Amino acid sequence: MSTTAIRIEDVNKIYKASDGREVQALTHIDLNVKKSEFISIIGPSGCGKSTLLRILANLDTPSSGSITWEKSADNIGFVFQDATLLPWKTVYQNAKFPLEVKKLETKENMENLDKLLELAGLKGFEKAYPRELSGGMRQRVAIVRALSYNPDVLLMDEPFGALDALTRDKMGIELLRIWTETKKTILFVTHSISEAAFLSDRVIVMSPRPGKIDEIIDIDLPHPRTVEMKETIEFVNYVKKLREVLG
Amino acid sequence: MSTTAIRIEDVNKIYKASDGREVQALTHIDLNVKKSEFISIIGPSGCGKSTLLRILANLDTPSSGSITWEKSADNIGFVFQDATLLPWKTVYQNAKFPLEVKKLETKENMENLDKLLELAGLKGFEKAYPRELSGGMRQRVAIVRALSYNPDVLLMDEPFGALDALTRDKMGIELLRIWTETKKTILFVTHSISEAAFLSDRVIVMSPRPGKIDEIIDIDLPHPRTVEMKETIEFVNYVKKLREVLG
Amino acid sequence: ACGAKPNDTAQTPAAGGEKPKEIQKVTVQMDGAAVPYYAPMYVAKEQGFFKEQGLDVDFVYADAASIVKNVAADNVQFGFPNADAVITAKSQGIPVKVVHTTYQRGLGATIFKKGKGITSPKDLKGKTVAVTSFGSPNYIQLQVLLEKNGMNIKDVNAKIVGTGAIVNALVSDEVDAITFSMLRTVELKNSGVDVDEIRSDDFLPSFGNVVVTSDKYLSTNKNTVIAFNKALNQSLDYIIKGNVKAAVDMSIKKYATSSEGKQEITEKIFNDVFIPYLWQSDLTKKDGYGAADMARWQTSIDTQKTFDIIKTTFKAEDLVVPNLK
Amino acid sequence: MNYFGRKSFLVILTLLVFVGLWQAYVSVFHIPVQILPGPALFVSKFLKILTMGDMGTHIGITLYEIFIGFLIGCVLGLLFGYLLAKSVLLERLFNPYIVLVQIAPKISIAPLFLLWFGLGATSKIALVILVVFFPIMVNTIVGIRSVEKNMQDLLHILKANRWQRFWTVEIPYSLPSIMSGVKVSTTYAITGAVIGEMIGAKAGLGYLVILGSETYDINMILTAVLLLSVIGLLLYMLSNMLEKRLLRWHESQELIL
Amino acid sequence: MLRLRQVGEYLAAILFLVLVWYVYVVAFDVPAFIVPLPADVGKALIEMFSTQDLMHHFLVTSGEVLAGFVLGIVFGYAIGYLIGKFKFLEDALMPYILLAQTAPKIALAPLFVIWFGLGFTSKLMLIISMVFFPVMLGAIFGLKSVTYNLKCLMQITGLNWWQKIVQVELPHSLPQIFAGLKVGMVQAVIAAIVAEWISGESGLGYLLVFNSTTYNSPMLFASIIYTIVVGIIFYALISFLENRFLFWHDSKQMK
C-alpha cells in the first residue's frame, strides 16, 4: 500500500506576467505521493496550490524539476476551481461526458452515474442546463463528472468551495467512502482546515511568495472516519496544529 | 438606527426551466432589513440565496410580492458568486472601474482604493491581468471593486468562497471594520456558520424546495467583534443553534 | 496552356482542301451580351448555315479585351469584338487575326442631348465629354474630332466613365456628351431621350465588330475558319435580301429575349444603319461581305499610334487576312 | 397582437414607408425612368422580366454555382480554419499565402480564373469557393481559439481524441463565431458568382446584369440584383435557422435584461 | 522582433510564389498576355514606382479605402448596436438590411455612379456598403454574448449607455468585430477598385482598366500587385490594432 504513485522532485514554476514581472509560483517542491493516499493541500490564496495540481495533471509544465508517475498519468480525474461545464449540455449530459469521450458507457458505469447524481443531490435536475443551476449545484455536477469514470488518481481544486457546510460534510464523507472502496489516490486542495484534517492521510501546508511546502503533517486517525471523530481530542489537536503552522 | 432600509413583502420567485419544469426558488419571503444592519444568509445549496440577492439588486424580478427601498436602490454594491472581472483590464483598472464609471475619481477615493488593495493583499499585482491571478485573488479584486465607491448597501454572494481560512478571517474583520466606520447595510451570503455568527446582527436561515426562510436568529454579541469572542460560550451557543436549525 | 479547353474536337486538324466530314463544335465569344444586333450569327445557326458547313456553334459573351485574350488562349475558337480592341491587342503582340471585317465602318459617335446648345463639333468647346477610358478608341475619336475642327483635347473637359455607366451619365446630365457607340443614339431616341450624334467614322476610319481567331487556330484549322465565314456571309445575305423582320424576330425570340418588344426599333436600325452603312460598303459590293479595306485598316492602326494609344505600329497585313472565303 | 403579428406589421410598415419615399423622390424630383423607375413601373417590369422564357435557366445556373461553391468553400474553410487554429506551425506556414490570396482583389484576378478554368460553371464555382473560404476560416480560427482555457484542460485530462475535441467542444464553442462567418459568406458567395458571370458567361443572373448594362435596361439590372438578393436572403435565413437549431443553448439566445 | 520574423516569413512565402510562377510560365510556355514573366512584371513594378504617377494612384485608392472603412465601421457599429438593443428595430429593419447586404454591390456599382454622381460620394458609398455588414454583425454578436453576470455588473455599477458601450460592450465585441474587419477590409479594397473601374481618372482600379484594355500584361499584373499591397497595408494595420486591443482574449494566448 505504500508504493509511490507520483514522485515530485525539486519542481519550480516561474510565471512571466504580462508586465514583465516574474512570479515564483512554486519553488523546490519535493513530494512523494503514495498509491491510494489521500493528501490535502492547504495554504493561503496565491501560494501555488492550483499551479501544483495543474502541473501534476500535465496541464502546465514546470520551469524546472521532474514529475514521475509510477504507473501512468493516463487515468486521472480533475475538478477545477470553477465548475467548467459545457453550457449546451444538460446536467446529465455534462456528467456523462467523460464516459462518452472514453467510450465507457457500460451498464455498470451508467448505473454508477445515476447513483453519483443522486448522492450529489442532483436528482430531478438531470435535464437542467448549467445556467439554470445554483453555484453549488454546478460544482456538484463537476464533481460527479470527475468521479464518473472512476479514475485512479483524483486531483481536486477546491471542489467543495461553493458548497454549504452541510452539503460539504456530506460530500466529504461520500468522497471518503468512494476512496476507501476504490483505492484512489487523491490530491485535494481545500481552504477548510478541519476538512483537510478530517479527510486526509497527510496534509501539505504551503506558503506563498515564493510558493513552497512549509510542512507535511501526517493525520493518524483511524479509517473509516466518522463525523463523531471531529469531537475527539486528537482531531481537535490536529486542527490546532495545522492552524498554528498556517500562520 | 432601526429605520427600515429594505422591506421585502411576500416575495415569490418561480423559474420556468427549459424542460418545462417549474422551480419554486423563493416562497413567501418576508423580511425587513434595517438601516446599517449586517445580515447573513445561510442555507443549503440551491435554496435561493443568490436568487434573493439578485432580486434585491433588481437584477431579477420577483414572480409576485414587493420590494420597497426606503431611500433608494441606487447606490448598492454587489459581489458575485464568481468574480466577473473584465479580462481586458488589469487588477487596478478592474478595481477602479466603478469609480471611473461614476466619475468619483477623487483623491480621497483613490487613496482609499490603494488602501483596500493593500488590505486585500493585492499590492504588487496591480498591473496583473485576471488570467494571471489565482482564484482567490480574483475574488478579492471583486470585493475591492464593490467597496471602492463606498455604497450604502452591500449585497455579497459568498464573497469569501474562494478564500483560505486565514485570508477569510482577515477579510471578515476588515469588512466589519468598514461596516462600523461607514454604517453600511450589508446582506451577506455565506456557507460558513461561524462566519455568519461572527459577522452579523441577524442570521437568516433558509431551506430549499421551495426556497423559504426557516428562521431568523438575532446575534446579540457586542460590537466591535474580536477574534477572541469566537472562544466565548455565547458565540459557541449561537453556532450550535444555527447548526441545529440548519438540520 | 490553360486548364480547360471546352472544345477539344476543334483541335483536330481538318484535312486540307476538303470539307470536314464530321460536325465540329466551335465557340464564338461576342462583345457584351446577347443583343439582336448579332442577328447574322444567330441566323447562321438557326437557318442551318453553320451546320451546312459542318459547324456546331455555341455563343458566349464578355468584354472585348477578354474576348481577344480568350481567343488567343484557345478558350474559344472565334471572337466578335470591336476592331479597335483587336488593334490594341495586336500591338501588344497578342497572336490574333481578323478573318472577317464584318462591320465596314466604326461604331464610334459623340452623342449629346439636343437642346444643350450643341449642333456642330465646334460647340463641344468647354463642355464635359465622357469616354470609357483614356486608353480607349473613343478617346482617340474624340481627340481627332476636336483636332479636325481646330481644337484640341484641352478645350473640353474629358471625363472617364466606365462602359456600364456612360450612357446613364449622359441621360442624367452628369456629362454634356459621350463618345461611345452610335447604336445607343437610336436606342436612346427610341426610349424618349432626344439625342443627336456626330459619327467618328467621318473623321477617323475604323471598324465595329469583326471576326477574330488566333494565329494558331488559323494555321491549323484554316478550313474551319473559311467555313465559318461562308456561313456568316450566307446569313448576311439572307438578312439583307428581304428577311430583316424574320431575322430580328427570331433573334429576339431565341437569343436576345430581353429585347422583347423592341422588334420594331431593331428592324429600323437594321434597315437604316446595319444594312446600308455597317455591313455593306463599296468594297463589299465588289469583294463580298467581310471584305477588308486594308488602307482603312492601316489608317486606323496608324492613328492609334499617332495618339500614343499603342506603342508600335504594324502592317495591316499582319493583323487582317482579307478574302478568306 | 402576438409577436409574429407585431413583427409582420413592422416589416410591412417599413416596406410601405420605403416605397412611399421612393415614389415621392421620383415624382418630386422628376427622376427620369432611365435613372430610377418609380416603384409601380419597376414592379410591372420586374414581373415581365421574371416571366421571360429563359429566366429559369438564368436563376438555375446561378443557384447551382452558388450552392456548390458555397458548400465546398464552407467545408474547406472549416477544415483549414481548424487545422490552422490547432497548429501554430501550419498557421505560420500557410498564413502568408492565405492572406495574400485573400487580400488580392478578387475582381482583378477573376479574369484570370476565367482564363484558367474556362468559361463554364467551373470558373464561377472556383470564384465562389475563393470568396467563401476566408470568412469561414477566419471565424473558425477565432472560435476554436476562444474555447475556454479550463475546458481545453478538461479535454486534456479526459484524453479526448482530436475528433472528440472537435465535435463535442470546439465546434459547439466556435459555432456562434463560425455561423457569423457563414452568414457573411452567403453574401460573398453571391458576389463571387456574379463577378464570374459578369466577366464571361452566356447565362446566369450576373450575365443578366451585364445584359441590362449593355441594353441600358435599368429594370433588368435591378431585377437581377433583386433576385440575387433574394437568393442571398434565403441562404442567410437557412444559415440562421441552422444557427438557431444549433445554438439553442447559447447565452445570446437568452433575453437581454 | 516578432514583427521582423513575420516580415521574413512573408518575404519567403512571396519568393516561393514567384518561383512557382516562373517555373509555371517557363515549363508550360504560357504566353505573356495570359501570365507574363516575373521579371517583366518586376520591371513594370519598378517603372510604375519610379514615376510620380503611381504614388498618386496609390494614395487615391488608399484614401478612399480608409475613409470608407472608418465610416463603414462607425455606421456598422452604430446600426448593429441599435439593432442589438432594440428588438423592434431588429424586427423592422433586419429583413431589408439583409436584402440590401446580399445584393451584389459590384453589380450595382454602375447604378451607384448614376445615383451618387461621378465623384467621391459614389465610391465612398460602395466601400461603406461593403464594410458595414461584417462590422454590424460583429456588434450584434458581441452585444448578445455579453454574459449574464457582466450585464448584472453593469447594472449594479450604474453604467450609462455610453459607458456600457465603451467599457464593456465594445471590448466584448472586439474579437468578432476584428474578424469582421479582416473580411470587410478585403471587400473595401475590391469596392474601391470597382468604383474606380466604373468612373474615375485615378486610383489603382483605373490603372487596372487602363492596362487591361491596352493589353499591357506586365503593367496589369503590376497594378494587381499594387492593389494587393494596399490590401496588405490595411491588413497589417488591422492586425496591429487587433494585437494592441485583443491581447487579453483567449484567442491570443497561444504562443
Ligand SMILES: Nc1ncnc2c1ncn2[C@@H]1O[C@H](COP(=O)(O)OP(=O)(O)OP(=O)(O)O)[C@@H](O)[C@H]1O
Ligand atoms: N435561470 C434559472 N432557470 C431555472 N432555474 C433556476 C434559474 N436560476 C436558479 N434556478 C433554480 O433556483 C434554485 C435556487 O437557485 P439559487 O442560485 O438562488 O441557489 P443558491 O441558494 O444561491 O445556491 P448555491 O449556494 O448553490 O449558490 C435552484 O434550484 C436553481 O436550480
Ligand SMILES: Nc1ncnc2c1ncn2[C@@H]1O[C@H](COP(=O)(O)OP(=O)(O)OP(=O)(O)O)[C@@H](O)[C@H]1O
Ligand atoms: N498565467 C499566469 N501568469 C502569471 N502569473 C500567474 C499565472 N497563473 C498563476 N499566476 C500566479 O501564480 C501564483 C500562484 O497561483 P495559484 O493559482 O497556483 O494559487 P492558488 O494557491 O491556487 O490560490 P487560490 O487559493 O487563490 O486559488 C499567484 O501569485 C498568481 O498570481
Ligand SMILES: Cc1ncc(C[n+]2csc(CCO)c2C)c(N)n1
Ligand atoms: C465590365 C464590362 N466591360 C466591357 C463591357 C462590354 N463592352 C466593351 S466595349 C463596349 C461598347 C461597344 O459595344 C461594350 C459594350 C461590359 N458590358 N462590361
Ligand SMILES: [Mg+2]
Ligand atoms: Mg487556486
Ligand SMILES: [Mg+2]
Ligand atoms: Mg448561489
